[in-house]
Amino acid sequence: xxxxxxxxxxxxxxxxxxxxxLSDPIRLAIVYQLAQQQGVSSELCCGDFNALGGxxxxxxxxxxxxxxxLMQTRVAGTNRFMRLRREDLDARFPGLLDAVVKSAAxxxxxxxxxxxxxxxxxx
Amino acid sequence: xxxxxxxxxxxxxxxxxxxxxLSDPIRLAIVYQLAQQQGVSSELCCGDFNALGGxxxxxxxxxxxxxxxLMQTRVAGTNRFMRLRREDLDARFPGLLDAVVKSAAxxxxxxxxxxxxxxxxxx
DNA sequence: CCCCATGTTCAATGTTTATTGAACTATCAA
DNA sequence: TTGATAGTTCAATAAACATTGAACATGGGG
Numbered sequence: 001x002x003x004x005x006x007x008x009x010x011x012x013x014x015x016x017x018x019x020x021x022l023s024d025p026i027r028l029a030i031v032y033q034l035a036q037q038q039g040v041s042s043e044l045c046c047g048d049f050n051a052l053g054g055x056x057x058x059x060x061x062x063x064x065x066x067x068x069x070l071m072q073t074r075v076a077g078t079n080r081f082m083r084l085r086r087e088d089l090d091a092r093f094p095g096l097l098d099a100v101v102k103s104a105a106x107x108x109x110x111x112x113x114x115x116x117x118x119x120x121x122x123x
Numbered sequence: 124x125x126x127x128x129x130x131x132x133x134x135x136x137x138x139x140x141x142x143x144x145l146s147d148p149i150r151l152a153i154v155y156q157l158a159q160q161q162g163v164s165s166e167l168c169c170g171d172f173n174a175l176g177g178x179x180x181x182x183x184x185x186x187x188x189x190x191x192x193l194m195q196t197r198v199a200g201t202n203r204f205m206r207l208r209r210e211d212l213d214a215r216f217p218g219l220l221d222a223v224v225k226s227a228a229x230x231x232x233x234x235x236x237x238x239x240x241x242x243x244x245x246x
Numbered sequence: 247c248c249c250c251a252t253g254t255t256c257a258a259t260g261t262t263t264a265t266t267g268a269a270c271t272a273t274c275a276a
Numbered sequence: 277t278t279g280a281t282a283g284t285t286c287a288a289t290a291a292a293c294a295t296t297g298a299a300c301a302t303g304g305g306g
Contacts, residue, residue: 005254015226015234020146023139024294046253057295059254078252078303093226095218103138103216111138128284147264169283180265182284201273201282 004075005066010088013069018093021068022100025111026052027061031070032113034084035101043074043081127198128189133211136192141216144191145223148234149175150184154193155236157207158224166197166204 021027029052037044049058062082065071069088074081089097104111144150152175160167172181185205188194192211197204212220227234 015223015230016146016148016151019142019151019223023143023146025139026294028139028142047251053294054296055253056255056297060294063254080253093222093229095222096226099216099218099222100138100142103219106216107138149264170281177266178283179267179285183264186284203283 005073007066007072008069010092013088013092015093017068018070021065021070027065028104028111029113030061030065032101032104034071034082043083045079045081128196130189130195131192133215136211136215138216140191141193144188144193150188151227152236153184153188155224155227157194157205166206168202168204
């Protein structure tokens with residue numbers, strides 16, 4: 001369990017699998033949340049997504065996102081840190097991830113993308 | 124049966140439904156083929172997709188594409204003419220359709236996008 | 247060491263999905 | 277009318293999917 005799980009190489013990333021991943025509301029929310037993180041730490045751990053569902057259900061979606069090549073998982077102690085594979089995605093499917101994330105942002109309330117503002121922030 | 128089937132309005136088009144539609148290889152091929160047609164006649168009829176599957180299976184996929192808002196069906200005699208709802212899609216999700224079609228084009232052989240050049244393949 | 251927190255894996259569930267063929271509807275042409 | 281053409285709808289089936297909870301593995305801190 002401490003080993004890094006398998007990831008597809010850049011060239012192995014398949015368009016239908018990526019689109020299928022992004023078509024699920026929970027997975028789209030995960031990707032969206034990771035995209036918001038770009039430039040900040042660029043990484044989030046599983047627990048940061050707990051608002052989106054139960055642990056085992058999330059693990060299921062994480063696996064799909066990993067297998068599709070959308071995100072990468074790094075194991076550190078008892079935590080798994082995930083980041084978007086933006087470089088690989090952009091190289092493979094230019095403009096796609098950007099268009100999806102922007103489209104999701106436009107519909108942020110229609111979709112239930114609770115990006116970083118799930119707790120009522122003071123100040 | 125002669126009535127035009129129902130289509131969602133532009134605002135009713137939902138991102139997850141669109142992505143889900145595009146994640147199916149047959150539907151992606153249909154959309155790709157329609158996209159190639161942009162600027163030509165911009166319309167194709169059901170029979171033009173016969174290489175992609177059986178009639179009833181295609182009708183099923185056509186319905187999904189229509190319900191998702193990706194394409195529009197126009198009834199003319201015994202024919203149904205379809206076209207991409209590119210304006211609506213571009214207004215709703217800027218850059219998305221373009222990125223998907225270009226990504227599909229890049230993988231045209233990996234995916235089985237027999238755009239306009241398909242010979243009757245021997246089993 | 248033992249316990250707890252973090253996450254994964256497994257088995258079971260009910261739902262959705264893609265696919266097939268047969269039956270059906272509608273239009274056109276002779 | 278009859279028949280051919282173009283597509284849809286229906287019923288059935290098998291596969292895939294999302295979701296749940298329980299069991300499991302791993303690492304950190306007392």
